[in-house]
Amino acid sequence: MTPRLFLTVLSMEMRLAFSYRFDFWVSTILGFVLPVALSLFIWQAIFSESGSEVIAGYTYSGMIVYYILVWLVGQFVQGGEDLTDISDEIYDGSLTKYILYPMSYFLFKYASHLSHIAISFVQVLVFGTLAHLFFGILNDISFTPAALLAGVMALMMANFLHFVLAWPLEAVAFWQDNVWSLHAMTRFLSYFLGGVFVPLAVFPEGMREVLRWLPFEYLYSFPVRVITGETTSVETLRGFIVCAVWIVIVGIITRIVWARGDRQYTGVGI
Amino acid sequence: MITVSRLSKTFHLHRKEPGLWGSMKSLVARRTIEKRAVNEVSFSVGEGEIVGLLGANGAGKTTVVKMLAGIIHPSSGEASVLGYKPWERDNRLRRQIALIMGQKAQLWWDLPAADCFLLLREIYRIDRKRYEENLERLSAVLGVRDLLTTQVRRLSLGERMKMELIAALLHDPRVVYLDEPTIGLDISAQRSIREFVQSYQREHRPAVILTSHYMADIEHLCRRIIILREGGIVFDGQLKDVVDRFASTKIVAVRLQEGATTAPDTGGLDKLGEVIACSREEVRLHVPRAEVAAASAHLMSTLPVIDLSIEEEDVGTIIENIMTKPGGES
Ligand SMILES: Nc1ncnc2c1ncn2[C@@H]1O[C@H](COP(=O)(O)OP(=O)(O)OP(=O)(O)O)[C@@H](O)[C@H]1O
Ligand SMILES: [Mg+2]
Numbered sequence: 001m002t003p004r005l006f007l008t009v010l011s012m013e014m015r016l017a018f019s020y021r022f023d024f025w026v027s028t029i030l031g032f033v034l035p036v037a038l039s040l041f042i043w044q045a046i047f048s049e050s051g052s053e054v055i056a057g058y059t060y061s062g063m064i065v066y067y068i069l070v071w072l073v074g075q076f077v078q079g080g081e082d083l084t085d086i087s088d089e090i091y092d093g094s095l096t097k098y099i100l101y102p103m104s105y106f107l108f109k110y111a112s113h114l115s116h117i118a119i120s121f122v123q124v125l126v127f128g129t130l131a132h133l134f135f136g137i138l139n140d141i142s143f144t145p146a147a148l149l150a151g152v153m154a155l156m157m158a159n160f161l162h163f164v165l166a167w168p169l170e171a172v173a174f175w176q177d178n179v180w181s182l183h184a185m186t187r188f189l190s191y192f193l194g195g196v197f198v199p200l201a202v203f204p205e206g207m208r209e210v211l212r213w214l215p216f217e218y219l220y221s222f223p224v225r226v227i228t229g230e231t232t233s234v235e236t237l238r239g240f241i242v243c244a245v246w247i248v249i250v251g252i253i254t255r256i257v258w259a260r261g262d263r264q265y266t267g268v269g270i
Numbered sequence: 271m272i273t274v275s276r277l278s279k280t281f282h283l284h285r286k287e288p289g290l291w292g293s294m295k296s297l298v299a300r301r302t303i304e305k306r307a308v309n310e311v312s313f314s315v316g317e318g319e320i321v322g323l324l325g326a327n328g329a330g331k332t333t334v335v336k337m338l339a340g341i342i343h344p345s346s347g348e349a350s351v352l353g354y355k356p357w358e359r360d361n362r363l364r365r366q367i368a369l370i371m372g373q374k375a376q377l378w379w380d381l382p383a384a385d386c387f388l389l390l391r392e393i394y395r396i397d398r399k400r401y402e403e404n405l406e407r408l409s410a411v412l413g414v415r416d417l418l419t420t421q422v423r424r425l426s427l428g429e430r431m432k433m434e435l436i437a438a439l440l441h442d443p444r445v446v447y448l449d450e451p452t453i454g455l456d457i458s459a460q461r462s463i464r465e466f467v468q469s470y471q472r473e474h475r476p477a478v479i480l481t482s483h484y485m486a487d488i489e490h491l492c493r494r495i496i497i498l499r500e501g502g503i504v505f506d507g508q509l510k511d512v513v514d515r516f517a518s519t520k521i522v523a524v525r526l527q528e529g530a531t532t533a534p535d536t537g538g539l540d541k542l543g544e545v546i547a548c549s550r551e552e553v554r555l556h557v558p559r560a561e562v563a564a565a566s567a568h569l570m571s572t573l574p575v576i577d578l579s580i581e582e583e584d585v586g587t588i589i590e591n592i593m594t595k596p597g598g599e600s
Binding site: 002004005008009012015016093096097099100101102103262263265266267 | 364
């Protein structure tokens with residue numbers, strides 16, 4: 001894959017994505033307003049029920065800021081739903097054309113994924129600014145160049161980890177007709193264990209220790225805490241290492257699973 | 271350029287009984303059945319040669335093509351295309367081959383063809399000058415220059431097929447697989463695609479394997495044909511030899527004088543050969559080759575004949591017979 005091909009894919013995908021503007025904005029607005037509003041209500045109830053000012057280390061407003069940031073980070077990490085295309089392409093036989101072309105399907109998909117990220121970036125900017133105007137989400141964050149760099153790094157790694165994690169799951173389509181339920185399950189799991197539904201601080205310490213060695217929190221919770229400066233530099237460094245190790249492990253699993261799946265592939269549809 | 275030796279492919283199918291209960295049962299115990307789609311096939315194709323791969327539905331044509339294009343792995347046997355094993359998918363090989371499928375779109379549906387081509391230019395690393403020349407020439411010949419900026423999903427089947435051809439040939443492939451390129455097209459679109467393939471073949475001398483159910487495609491493009499039946503080769507040779515080798519009968523036809531009130535008696539004609547048509551105006555028979563002269567003489571002497579003709583069997587019919595009836599030679 002040449003850099004030029006990479007850029008061509010990028011620009012093509014961006015043109016495509018922006019050509020569905022209406023859908024794009026409706027889905028983002030709904031996707032943003034609903035979960036954030038929901039957590040706002042739930043936590044309001046919990047805070048007033050318990051009568052305490054601080055729960056799991058968060059004040060009510062701190063909690064709201066966390067949810068908004070997790071949503072923004074999630075947008076950036078997931079970059080649209082484009083990765084489920086892989087299983088569709090295996091299942092309906094569109095993979096065939098990529099097998100014919102002299103290039104790597106993996107890198108082609110990464111280029112196209114990055115372009116979705118670029119679009120998510122626009123969303124994050126718009127909604128981040130709005131959220132800041134309403135909730136002052138950036139007020140408590142002190143931006144030092146080092147923290148900023150660590151934040152960007154954590155985001156990029158989270159994004160790549162998310163990309164890599166999708167592959168073994170998508171490859172199941174080589175054997176199984178329907179990977180939709182698998183998608184739903186892993187999404188639920190990674191939201192639950194990654195700190196999207198509730199901040200990980202509400203879990204007991206023993207469970208949190210286990211989670212530190214699993215990949216999920218490096219997708220959502222970890223980047224947020226790096227950006228808000230909640231992690232110490234030792235924690236940050238350890239997080240990077242654990243994340244990198246998972247990328248390598250999943251990468252190896254993907255290679256093996258994909259090679260076996262590929263032998264199964266029958267190029268249906270022609 | 272293409273050498274195939276004892277290539278076989280067996281598909282494993284998971285049998286699932288219909289209905290919800292069937293689905294649940296298949297979760298516990300999956301029954302697999304084996305389907306031998308291609309069975310010990312050997313042949314070779316040289317530079318500049320267009321070989322027609324024929325066979326009934328399900329004979330294994332597409333499966334052979336898929337293996338030679340490197341999309342699927344064979345169960346056993348060998349193949350070499352330009353010196354590479356296709357399913358190892360060496361980029362140096364992939365840059366020199368093309369597969370065009372009438373049944374399956376390869377272009378990106380949401381893009382206009384022009385954008386698809388630009389993407390392919392980067393994928394195949396075609397240099398700008400060659401790319402522009404090729405695109406200009408191909409789109410002019412196929413008459414689709416005005417459609418280049420139309421989103422692919424909005425093109426008609428025939429227009430899209432022409433775009434698929436351009437897309438597949440932009441990089442001047444030396445090996446081209448055409449799997450039913452004219453399926454579903456109207457007569458004139460079929461003709462223009464045929465002529466186009468012919469001119470591409472003259473200029474570039476690629477090795478071409480063509481499958482088609484339209485005899486016109488085969489007769490226009492292929493000197494040599496390979497006929498598959500149930501995964502095995504039953505004929506590999508020149509198209510013109512098919513008639514000599516497989517047609518055991520000729521068609522004897524006579525026109526009769528007007529004025530007869532009834533058709534001739536078929537009972538008597540049956541002894542000469544299989545009766546195709548028998549009316550007051552005309553009689554047509556399949557007659558074994560050795561008996562053509564005798565049968566003609568008999569007809570002349572017993573019926574009021576005004577005109578007699580002896581025709582070769584239709585090559586399409588002969589091929590159809592080889593494809594479906596057991597007993598063809600290999
Ligand atoms: N992906 C697949 N999985 C299982 N069996 C398959 C698959 N593809 C083809 N087959 C079986 O293999 C046999 C050969 O199929 P193939 O597609 O090669 O036929 P074909 O000669 O191209 O037929 P057609 O003229 O209908 O296109 C058929 O019996 C078919 O059912
Ligand atoms: Mg076929």
